[in-house]
Structures are given as structure tokens and as C-alpha cells.
Amino acid sequence: MLAFLIRRIGLIIPTFIGVTIAAFAFIRVLPGDPVLLMAGERGVSPERHAALMQQFGFDRPIYEQYLDYFFSALQGDLGNSLVTKRPVWDEFFTLFPATLELSVCAIVFAVAIGVPAGIYAATRRGSWPDQTIMGTALIGYSMPIFWWGLLLIILFSGILGWTPVSGRISLLYFFKPVTGFMLIDSLLSGQKGAFSSALSHLILPTIVLGTIPLAVVARQTRSAMLEVLSEDYVRTARAKGLSPLRVVGIHALRNAMIPVITTIGLQVGVLLAGAILTETIFSWPGIGKWMVDSIFRRDYPSVQGGLLMIAVIVMTVNLIVDLLYGLVNPRIRHVR
Amino acid sequence: MSEHTIDTPADTRSTGTRALLQEFWHYFSENRGAVIGMWFFFGVCLIALLADVIAPHGATTQYRDALLTPPVWQDGGDWRFLLGTDAVGRDMLSRLIYGSRYSLFVGCIVVVGAMVVGVTVGLIAGFVGGTVDTLIMRLMDIILSFPSLLLALVLVAILGPSLTNAMVAIAIVQQPHYVRLTRAAVLGERNKDYVTAAKVAGVRPLRLMFYTILPNCMAPLIVQAALSFSTAILDAAALGFLGMGAQPPTPEWGTMLAEAREFILRAWWVVTLPGLAILLTVLAINLMGDGLRDALDPKLKRS
Numbered sequence: 072m073l074a075f076l077i078r079r080i081g082l083i084i085p086t087f088i089g090v091t092i093a094a095f096a097f098i099r100v101l102p103g104d105p106v107l108l109m110a111g112e113r114g115v116s117p118e119r120h121a122a123l124m125q126q127f128g129f130d131r132p133i134y135e136q137y138l139d140y141f142f143s144a145l146q147g148d149l150g151n152s153l154v155t156k157r158p159v160w161d162e163f164f165t166l167f168p169a170t171l172e173l174s175v176c177a178i179v180f181a182v183a184i185g186v187p188a189g190i191y192a193a194t195r196r197g198s199w200p201d202q203t204i205m206g207t208a209l210i211g212y213s214m215p216i217f218w219w220g221l222l223l224i225i226l227f228s229g230i231l232g233w234t235p236v237s238g239r240i241s242l243l244y245f246f247k248p249v250t251g252f253m254l255i256d257s258l259l260s261g262q263k264g265a266f267s268s269a270l271s272h273l274i275l276p277t278i279v280l281g282t283i284p285l286a287v288v289a290r291q292t293r294s295a296m297l298e299v300l301s302e303d304y305v306r307t308a309r310a311k312g313l314s315p316l317r318v319v320g321i322h323a324l325r326n327a328m329i330p331v332i333t334t335i336g337l338q339v340g341v342l343l344a345g346a347i348l349t350e351t352i353f354s355w356p357g358i359g360k361w362m363v364d365s366i367f368r369r370d371y372p373s374v375q376g377g378l379l380m381i382a383v384i385v386m387t388v389n390l391i392v393d394l395l396y397g398l399v400n401p402r403i404r405h406v407r
Numbered sequence: 408m409s410e411h412t413i414d415t416p417a418d419t420r421s422t423g424t425r426a427l428l429q430e431f432w433h434y435f436s437e438n439r440g441a442v443i444g445m446w447f448f449f450g451v452c453l454i455a456l457l458a459d460v461i462a463p464h465g466a467t468t469q470y471r472d473a474l475l476t477p478p479v480w481q482d483g484g485d486w487r488f489l490l491g492t493d494a495v496g497r498d499m500l501s502r503l504i505y506g507s508r509y510s511l512f513v514g515c516i517v518v519v520g521a522m523v524v525g526v527t528v529g530l531i532a533g534f535v536g537g538t539v540d541t542l543i544m545r546l547m548d549i550i551l552s553f554p555s556l557l558l559a560l561v562l563v564a565i566l567g568p569s570l571t572n573a574m575v576a577i578a579i580v581q582q583p584h585y586v587r588l589t590r591a592a593v594l595g596e597r598n599k600d601y602v603t604a605a606k607v608a609g610v611r612p613l614r615l616m617f618y619t620i621l622p623n624c625m626a627p628l629i630v631q632a633a634l635s636f637s638t639a640i641l642d643a644a645a646l647g648f649l650g651m652g653a654q655p656p657t658p659e660w661g662t663m664l665a666e667a668r669e670f671i672l673r674a675w676w677v678v679t680l681p682g683l684a685i686l687l688t689v690l691a692i693n694l695m696g697d698g699l700r701d702a703l704d705p706k707l708k709r710s
Contacts, residue, residue, distance in 0.1 A: 086549055209694065209697070210686070213689040215686060217644075222679065225675060347649075348645055363649060381553065
């Protein structure tokens with residue numbers, strides 16, 4: 072297991088360095104002079120221009136600039152936002168809990184419905200419930216989620232008036248963030264109705280963001296389950312006279328879950344990409360919306376920093392999934 | 408003797424292809440959804456090709472007397488505009504019809520671009536091996552570390568928002584999947600007897616890569632092509648929706664949705680219809696992709 076761990080971590084280091092190069096290159100490949108780009112339409116005088124070039128170190132050799140960037144990034148210095156002038160690192164971690172809260176809810180939603188639906192479909196293979204579940208899953212998988220979000224807003228906010236359209240909590244409530252998770256903070260604040268307000272703001276974004284993972288999890292669970300159900304040991308368990316619930320729920324499920332866990336882990340990239348759209352539609356103040364806003368405001372240090380941080384998160388989660396996979400499935404550890 | 412050995416494989420090859428196609432169709436047509444998806448997809452292709460003939464109005468023609476006209480079956484509907492008009496009086500149906508061109512075009516270009524580059528790079532990685540392989544695969548890992556839509560969004564921000572740049576960005580983001588698949592398939596095939604035989608017979612590396620090995624790696628690539636076709640349509644629409652893809656007044660479905668957002672509670676048809684078009688097209692392609700996978704994956708075949 073240790074060798075496996077070292078090998079996996081050894082693989083991630085060059086990727087991490089590559090990601091920092093990609094993020095570093097991002098500002099450099101933009102056409103035009105970086106200082107002029109940051110100055111935007113105001114422009115700068117030639118003297119100020121030279122001074123700024125020196126201040127940001129743009130006059131030094133490119134590899135020195137990169138090493139500088141790399142080591143500051145390792146220490147959490149990602150530069151300052153051009154718009155708010157605050158450190159990008161702080162901005163990111165102020166907004167990150169909102170995205171994390173939404174993503175966790177979305178994945179819980181996806182697993183809570185997707186796994187049972189997939190198991191049920193597998194045990195009733197070919198029946199109409201199976202076909203309905205798989206048909207629905209394929210529709211979910213094909214869903215343009217930005218449109219799905221708008222539809223849900225039309226129905227639940229527009230026609231039925233059940234849920235709010237945007238934001239994380241009603242403006243009536245205000246409390247200092249403790250954990251950054253609105254559901255927990257609203258409970259901690261002890262204000263009446265705050266929790267239900269936070270919850271009602273969360274429902275639609277959760278459904279929208281969780282739709283594609285839900286479809287993927289349901290499909291993956293079904294196919295993993297089908298594969299396991301045809302194995303000899305399952306037949307043995309049935310022949311022993313174990314109840315169908317025990318055979319499916321315990322004997323088969325354990326092995327079927329291995330690929331499903333991997334699939335769930337791999338949804339993190341999907342979730343972060345989906346967060347861009349979901350947060351834009353629901354004005355959810357997380358990093359997805361922040362990235363889009365930063366791109367439109369030409370706030371390049373923020374885009375650069377966000378890009379790096381998101382890649383690091385995806386890489387870390389993938390590493391954890393890999394390690395978990397090695398842990399639950401000994402066969403993987405010994406390959407190669 | 409040598410003539411004979413060259414002739415024989417050529418003969419079995421031609422009949423082999425036909426038999427393979429027949430076998431493929433046999434398995435593919437068993438999947439009803441896949442066949443429906445295929446016909447729907449052909450229908451969309453036909454609509455896109457004949458857009459100039461079947462569209463009742465121009466895609467950007469404005470009728471100032473008919474702003475936000477609802478579809479015909481609703482009160483206030485106008486028979487001139489079957490699916491209603493948008494906020495500046497353009498016929499929805501015509502715009503949807505012309506929009507199919509953009510989505511299919513994006514899908515085709517992205518799949519062809521990503522596939523040609525990805526397969527070539529993957530063949531090189533799997534075939535050459537060693538340092539080249541490591542370098543290529545690390546590079547692909549780097550690309551895959553970014554969520555695809557985010558990377559595409561940033562690439563478009565660098566290149567400038569337009570449909571062409573969106574296609575380039577999406578192709579770049581998708582190509583690592585082809586590289587990985589091709590490399591894995593090549594590694595699986597490389598040491599088989601028929602490849603060794605070809606090598607011994609003096610087949611050159613290029614021919615060996617593209618002519619001997621590649622055809623035997625096609626099954627997963629075809630399935631991936633269907634998958635990435637639908638992803639490309641979704642991503643291009645998402646970029647259009649975010650204002651980073653096709654620019655108004657282009658009747659691209661995602662861009663149409665972005666323009667319609669402010670009328671979301673007043674005029675359901677301007678929001679609902681473009682999204683429905685995206686969903687149905689993507690669904691049809693995914694249905695087809697599932698059918699392709701079942702038909703081409705020997706593991707799932709129940710002979």
C-alpha cells in the first residue's frame with residue numbers, strides 16, 4: 072500500500088507543476104502587454120508603465136518570474152484582485168464554502184436517489200421500471216443544466232411561488248459567517264426562520280447541480296450491479312437460501328459500490344464545471360460565479376488564482392479517490 | 408508465395424467488413440432507443456441541411472408588429488409564427504431551424520478535430536513509449552485537471568468570444584480523452600501476434616500505426632466520438648449562454664437562451680424552446696451512443 076501511495080503522489084507532482092505553468096502562462100499568452108491589460112481603458116503614462124513593469128517583475132527573465140510565481144503560490148500568495156484589491160487567496164476562501172455547501176448537497180442528492188434507483192433498476196432488469204429509470208437517467212444526462220435551472224425557476228418560483236429565485240438566504244436575515252455554510256450558520260444564529268430560508272434557497276440549485284451526477288450515478292450503479300449479480304458467489308448466496316434483500320443489499324452491493332465510489336469521486340470536476348452555470352443562474356455567491364464575473368471584469372489575477380486553486384482541488388480529490396480505490400480493491404494496488 | 412500471402416488477407420478483409428457491418432447492425436437495431444435516436448438525429452441533420460427551404464422566415468428578420476407573439480395554440484397566437492416570436496419580433500421556429508446548423512456544425516468540427524489530434528497523439532504515445540509517452544500523458548493529466556467547461560471558458564476568454572474560438576477551446580478540452588483511449592488500446596494491441604507478424608514482415612511504423620493497429624482500436628473511439636459529439640453541443644450552448652460562444656444575433660440555441668433570460672417569467676416559449684431543442688438533439692445522440700456501445704463492446708454481447 073505504501074508503494075502504491077508513493078507512486079500515486081509521485082505522479083501528481085509533475086502534474087501540479089504543469090498546472091502552475093498553465094496558470095502562469097495564462098496571463099502571459101493574453102495578447103498585449105500585461106500592465107496595459109491590467110490598467111484597462113484608463114491607460115498609463117510611459118513612466119508609470121515602466122515602474123509598474125518593475126513592480127510586478129515583468130522586466131525580469133520569464134523563468135525567474137515563473138519561479139517567483141510558483142513559490143509565492145506555494146505560500147498561498149496568488150496576487151491581488153484588480154477589482155477589489157484584496158488578496159485572491161482570501162477572496163477564494165471567502166466564497167469557497169458557498170460552492171462547497173452547494174456541491175455537497177448536490178452529491179448527497181445524487182447519491183441518495185441515484186444509488187437506490189440504480190440498484191432497483193438492476194434487480195428488475197428489462198422491466199418497465201428499469202426502462203423508465205434508465206430513460207429518465209439518460210434525459211438527465213443529456214440535460215443542458217442552465218436551461219433546466221431556468222425551467223425550475225419558471226415553475227417553482229414563477230408559477231408556484233414556492234422558492235426564491237436567487238441568493239443564499241433572504242435579505243431579512245443577517246449574521247456573521249462562522250463556518251461559511253449557510254445551513255449551519257443559520258442554525259447557529261438562532262434566528263427564527265433563518266434555517267428554512269437558507270434551505271429554500273438551496274433546493275433548486277441543488278437539484279440543478281445534482282442532475283447530471285444523479286444520472287451518472289444511477290447508470291453506473293445499475294451496470295456495476297448487473298455485473299456483480301451475474302457472478303458465481305451471488306448465485307451461491309442465493310442457493311444457500313439467503314433472502315433476496317440480503318443477497319442484493321449486502322453481498323452484491325459491497326462489490327458493486329467499488330466502481331460507483333470512483334464515479335462519485337470523478338464527479339467533482341463535473342460539479343465544479345456545473346457550479347459555473349448553476350451559480351450564474353441562481354446568483355449563488357460561490358467560486359463558479361466569481362470565476363465568470365472575473366473573466367468578464369478582466370480581473371486576470373483572480374482568474375489565474377481561481378484556475379490554479381480549482382485544478383488543485385480536482386487533483387487532490389482524484390488522488391483521494393485513487394487511494395480509496397486502492398484501499399477497497401486490492402487488485403489495483405498490485406497492478407504495474 | 409509472397410504474392411499469395413498478400414492477396415489472401417485483402418480478400419477476407421472486404422467480406423469481413425461487410426459481415427462486421429451486418430453484425431453491427433444486428434446488435435444496434437436490437438436497441439429500440441438507439442434506432443429512434445438515430446432517426447431523430449438524421450431528421451435534425453436534414454433540417455439543418457434544408458434550413459433555407461423549410462424555414463418560414465429569415466433567422467434575423469424582425470417583425471416589429473409582432474413582438475413576443477405566443478405560439479399559435481395560445482391566445483394571441485399568429486399563424487405566421489407557429490412557435491411565436493422573440494422580444495425583437497424574430498420567428499422562433501425559423502431561428503430554431505437555423506440553430507440546428509450551428510449545433511451540428513460545432514459537434515462535427517469538435518469531434519473531427521479532437522479525434523484526429525487525439526488519436527494521432529495517442530498512437531504516438533502508445534507506440535513510441537518511454538519518455539515521449541510519459542511527457543504526453545502528463546500533459547493530458549494537466550488538461551484533465553481543469554473542469555472542462557472552466558478550461559474552455561478561460562481559453563475563449565484568451566482567444567476572444569466567438570463560435571470558432573469556442574469550438575477550438577472545446578476541441579482542446581476533449582482531445583485528452585481520445586489520447587487516453589487510443590493509447591490504452593494501442594498498449595493492448597501492441598504485443599499481439601498479428602502486430603509482431605506485421606513487424607517481422609517489414610511493415611513501416613506509420614503503416615503499422617494507422618493501418619495495422621488503429622482499425623482494431625476503433626470500437627471505444629467510435630463510442631467516445633458519439634459521447635463527445637453531445638458534450639460538444641452542450642458545452643458550446645453553455646458557452647453561448649454565458650456570452651462566450653456564438654454572439655447575438657446568431658441563432659445558436661445557447662445564445663438564444665441567454666437573450667431570453669430576462670423574459671423568463673413573461674414569455675415561456677422564448678426560454679423553453681431553444682433548451683428543448685438542445686435536450687432532444689443531445690438525447691438522440693446519447694441514445695445512439697448507448698446503442699453503439701452495446702453493439703461494439705464484445706463484453707456485453709449476448710451471442
